Amino acid sequence: MKFFIDTANLAQIKEANELGILDGVTTNPSLMAKEGIKGEEAVMNHYKTICELVDGDISAEVVSTEFNAMVEEGKKLAAIHPNIVVKVPMIKDGIKAIKWFSDNGIRTNCTLVFSAGQAILAAKAGATYLSPFIGRIDDSNWDGIELISQISHIYSVQGYKTEILAASIRNALHIVRCAEAGADVCTCPLDSILGLLKHPLTDIGLAKFLEDAKKFA
């Protein structure tokens, strides 16, 4: 399973990248707004900076909702860097745009996915990645991980090439369960990635080893 970081914060992207395990970055309009980025030029420059920091796929989301506008916006985003993946919402015009991008060699990430039916449509349209929102499904009292398993089964049975990119990750256990359920990629906040490191027995064991090491230093 590939690891993406789910943020537009440059310091966090650098920190995750320095671990050596980062395969890409996902952003969305809310994450960009959180960083105080305003105006088309600033947005484009921010994506360019992220592409220069990380050698992997970088999702940049369109904010248009009409087919022609999505295509124009997506073309501009894709022109920033070869690693840009155009993120498109799961709506009717979004599916048309994903098909257009797929036919024209532009890679896509279909976002705001909450059902297996949506996952089938996105795969049929030729999406490169599919982003089911695990945490938001859990928040609404359904099982986000179960959806990853279901889509993984369908894609395997049908031979769809679209990669399942588990999104809306809230903790380290989500990452482990996504790996178990067959996600191809997990996009995670930095805290959830670092949460994978934690185990009290590791801390206790290391403290004891360091204490004992003093005896033969």
Ligand code: E4P
């Ligand atoms: C990333 O691709 C998604 O936009 C993001 O994971 C959504 O996360 P949230 O549900 O925590 O906002």
